[in-house]
Amino acid sequence: MKNYTSISDIDDLEGIIREARSLKVKNPESRVGTGKTLGMLFFNPSLRTRLSTEKAAKLLGMEVMVMNVGTDGWALEFEDGAVMNSDKAEHVREAAAVLSQYCDIIAVRAFPGLKDREKDESEQVLNSFKKYASVPVVNLESATGHPLQALADAITIQENNMVKRPKVVLSWAPHPKALPQSVANSFVEMMQRLEVDLVITNPEGYDLAPNIRKDTKVEHDQEKAFEDADFVYVKNWSSYENYGQVLNVQKNWTVDQAKLKNSNNAKVMHCLPVRRNVVIADDVLDSENSIVIQQANNRTFAAQVVLKRILECTK
Amino acid sequence: MKNYTSISDIDDLEGIIREARSLKVKNPESRVGTGKTLGMLFFNPSLRTRLSTEKAAKLLGMEVMVMNVGTDGWALEFEDGAVMNSDKAEHVREAAAVLSQYCDIIAVRAFPGLKDREKDESEQVLNSFKKYASVPVVNLESATGHPLQALADAITIQENNMVKRPKVVLSWAPHPKALPQSVANSFVEMMQRLEVDLVITNPEGYDLAPNIRKDTKVEHDQEKAFEDADFVYVKNWSSYENYGQVLNVQKNWTVDQAKLKNSNNAKVMHCLPVRRNVVIADDVLDSENSIVIQQANNRTFAAQVVLKRILECTK
């Protein structure tokens, strides 16, 4: 694996999930990361991604250097040809090239602005690092995708699946703030590659981008979507059509036990952080159906297998 | 030791002090923390606690991950049943459970609000982590206690004591801001378990909580309290009676050499940071009587023995 910036960087999905699960059972004695350094750049806050990726790197023997861009370092310029006489002190061309001198892998978190769809879809921050870094780049959640989360999701579904071809429902849920579509996008892309029946359910106006949905079924009736579901993945996202907006939704989309009554005793997933009683009700999160903590735990092994494969490729 | 959230978690006080002092002399070759991770969560600033605990963990072979909650991560909700549609993005139930997936021990610093006594005494933050984490929890200073500091204090007094039963005076001193009672509380609790004559001296209105003081003598005349003292521990705290308030105190309570003249050449202690010439005068801090730096050094060995005992218990 040369980089891990989107799901499409995975060739061998079954193999990578199998290897992640075996890393979870037993950390290998030979540490492929010894003497190697992971640099993690955060343009946005992070709990799980920060800690699970740091832990994964250290399990491989890597050193980890963490930078909160903007507070620890310098404001970055991304525009080519910019005359930098204002608030940006460093261009990504230098930042990425310099970090490549100190780090063997660079991992970047950069959320979308949610104002300008075209700009967000250009993935300027992530792609600039990919372009100007001379070492592999890992996506810690970008404007449009969160492939490490999606890999952890796939591992978690495999661990919990008890049927030949499970029904997996991705359900939109309410949230007071405008959130990116990135987690939902990568989850959909990941599920499209697994042996599952995927249904997306969301209110009108919240359909994901056509190039993400492809021919995946979208059901605007949440309870109908939940019928016979084996897995319900809950997540808010802001509107793609009315880009970045929080629309007025009449019905209550919060996921509670009552709504799951016609599911196949569905396991409930969420990438966390989750707003209780807004996105998912206490009665679900505190029940046996919730596998959100196991899912968060799998972030470590998703990151570990990705870093391991990248290191093996650059040796 | 299962957790270290208060002095009462110590069964074997003499044994733990002895082991800390032996760790100070010689770091053991076998590293009980190898492959284990300490997660440190700071809701408030920290210098000594942060660095000494990190150093202690690394001396044991542990990896350390540090989070400044609020700037690095997400604002946390602590109320059960909360409808999280406002500024809190994550509930402590998830945060503690998830951190337990990545860390083998979780250490938490969370100061009191000093507005609502009952709420502070409920130790909501610390106890929430203790309740929802599945790994041991260490107190890096909570609303009402600072047991790692108190253990370092006990080590320091033992190292410097030259009499059978020393007189130890805890003296209140002035400070421009309202500070917690936590250091004073834990110091009193610790001294009550050692072979010392403990006297607390503070202005009227600054008596510590009755359940902390118990039958310890409180002397409102500072100079009288200092007579024949072998150790003077200086520390400001805000009023417990007029909870969280800075009261108008007529007399000057700053500790200087003149006040110590009738002591038994007392050693002077403070947990640091100390405001010079407000809490303690330069002539004391720059004298041979001050053992504040040695005391700060012992923070490392206090933390090391606590982490070591917890790791030995979870093996």
Next chain:
Amino acid sequence: MKNYTSISDIDDLEGIIREARSLKVKNPESRVGTGKTLGMLFFNPSLRTRLSTEKAAKLLGMEVMVMNVGTDGWALEFEDGAVMNSDKAEHVREAAAVLSQYCDIIAVRAFPGLKDREKDESEQVLNSFKKYASVPVVNLESATGHPLQALADAITIQENNMVKRPKVVLSWAPHPKALPQSVANSFVEMMQRLEVDLVITNPEGYDLAPNIRKDTKVEHDQEKAFEDADFVYVKNWSSYENYGQVLNVQKNWTVDQAKLKNSNNAKVMHCLPVRRNVVIADDVLDSENSIVIQQANNRTFAAQVVLKRILECTK
């Protein structure tokens, strides 16, 4: 080496450059830093210095603890005899002495205020740590110098030099903000000790301090200065004469390819971060003449040789 706070701490310049270059080729197996801790204190932002010094320390086997003073810890007081009843919670006397308990080397970054020349030249922060710490102190850029940068610069010039005695030109360049003279100062001091012909070029009003310049030639005509140059080191600094001010400069001092046409195909250097098309034009930074990334890479080996020599000296 006992400390590294200025160029003058280097006795054996040729030897130290040779050792740094050999560390770059091959990291030694024996790790002199094992069991030792580097504490890094940042009063200001940092990217290269933070990461290269952390990496250097880890290459030597050291543990690294990083503190952003002010956000992670407590505001520090530096004045002797201060009555600390205002916003400063801790005096540098305690902070430095305590850090010396936890760290084997203390590294400090503290920029000048650029308001009061005399105060900046007193190097209060750096010198306070040097005075009150009981362990060696390393300068990560202080009010008036950046000796780790200057050592990396010397390594870079030696690596790229192809003539017996190269002509090295330090050129002032424009910048929207008032910047310290520290990088320029240390570069001049370093070049004065090497076998180079050094010329400084800057607009009238921007001459560096007389005690730095000594008898180094200052040429106010930039293009004339660049004639036959083998190396052009570009850097902005605020006025020393009109201390800390950004003066009105008529001519354009941005370094572009046209200005270098009469140079000896000069290699172009900058300490970074560099504002593109203000300090140096894209056509230079994106050309073969630019060696700024190699120069940034050498920061690691400059820091490594300095830390190694300090550790060897304290054994």
